[in-house]
Amino acid sequence: MTDLASRTIFITGSGGVLGSTYVRQMLSAGARVIASDLPGARAEALQDAHAGNDRFRFYELDVSDEAQVSEIFGHILADGWQPNVVVNNAAITGELLMGAGKPFPDFADISVTDWERTMRTNLTAPFMIARQMDRDIVGRWPCTLINVASMYALNGAHHRIYDGMPFKNFAAYGVSKAGIHGLTVWLAGYWAHRGATVNTIAPGAVFNNHSEEFQRRVGELIMLNRMASPDEIAGVMLFLCSPQAGYMTGQMVNVDGGFSAW
Template sequence: MADPVSDLSGRTIFITGSGGVLGSTYVRRMLAAGAHVIASDLPGARADALKALHGDDPRFRFYDLDVSDEDQVTGIFQRILADGWQPNVVLNNAAITGELLMGAGKPFPDFADISVSDWERTMRTNLTAPFMVARQMDRDIVGKWPCTLINVASMYALNGAHHKIYDGMPFKNFSAYGVSKAGVHGLTVWLAGYWAARGATVNTIAPGAVFNNHSEEFQRRVGELIMAGRMAKPDEIADAMLFLSSPAAGYMTGQMINVDGGFSAW
């Protein structure tokens, strides 16, 4: 008998924000575990890299998708279904960080100087978009077959940031990011009860600090706040994501799984 945690051959998984460091890792690992994977992201270099890497795999499909665009989200599942794919796992993974919002080389503002437009753009991508994806699941998928939604939060969703670790760094912890990620788990617990009678589960994964070419000094500062003493490798987050996507997590709903090396347990 196949191990239900490592065997995703019965799963068709739709992932938003598939081109980032974690999203691309989820795609790779899920394909390796036997899943059919429907990836999506904004058009551009990240999307092109994913298609170049996996485009010849018949179990891989890619759709251009701006999750902040209501019209695009409203039509995404009908497009997928029309192409003969039936997603039973959805990952609300797309997000914008302060670094992405500011852009490379631009000064990161203090809290008092953050614009309402930057705050609202972050909320639109990180919180309103997961709501829109979930709403479209409700319309097109939930109740038609068993399915699961996994919302991606952060170690900063329910824990305050340690602002001193950002002193002298080219980026800071962005208030809207943590607030939006707390809201994501609020969406999880609301939907878990709402969908329970229709055979759908909803959980949150809260990744810790994931290494993505950070400086040695920043790694040191973060490591001092984490029981494991270091930042996470992308595959370590993917290990937990594969579990949540598998039949082994079938009795879990409304939960937040922290994969943060012990950061939230101090």
């Protein structure tokens, strides 16, 4: 198991399938974990799961709110925690944006409002988190930023696998995830002389109660012929958070079962 005893990790969007798995595995590896998410059922479940763990801390945070982002590290530092790893994990997917039971639009019907809301959360928010790191953390002690992209960041979506499904691949999601790696490589050079590294993790298709038919269609595009479990993605995330990844910066690590290697 990766040893994260020397790490204090701040992670946005901690209440989702991957986020909650990251938190659980980070705590198991010995890290101090500062979790954040929007208020609601996911945040409450996360806090309940780790109640009483003195290496766990939770803050409500809307990453799309500039005022909240500008204050978050001040709150964390005032409480005596010094994050040396930050994970930009919060994101809006197409399914989340449209909401349960709401019809998923064709590309021609996507509103500018929905496009801009996705970009605000998936790309502008990571920029704001990184900018606040620059103001409050970078240069004060060695630190690491990990941006979370997607298998669709630098690869085109296979639109046919969504035929007849209740959801489709959302253009703004893939575009925003491509942009986040641009942020990674820019920051990697900008922060290199200040003791900070920046990398991107690009998870593949993660199983989250998908239908057997959708699993079959996706599996045909993947060398390993199946979707990933959240724990398989989290294992690589833990390595990127660890001191063992100290000589890596400006890199994208694909954890996609071979999807991007075809």
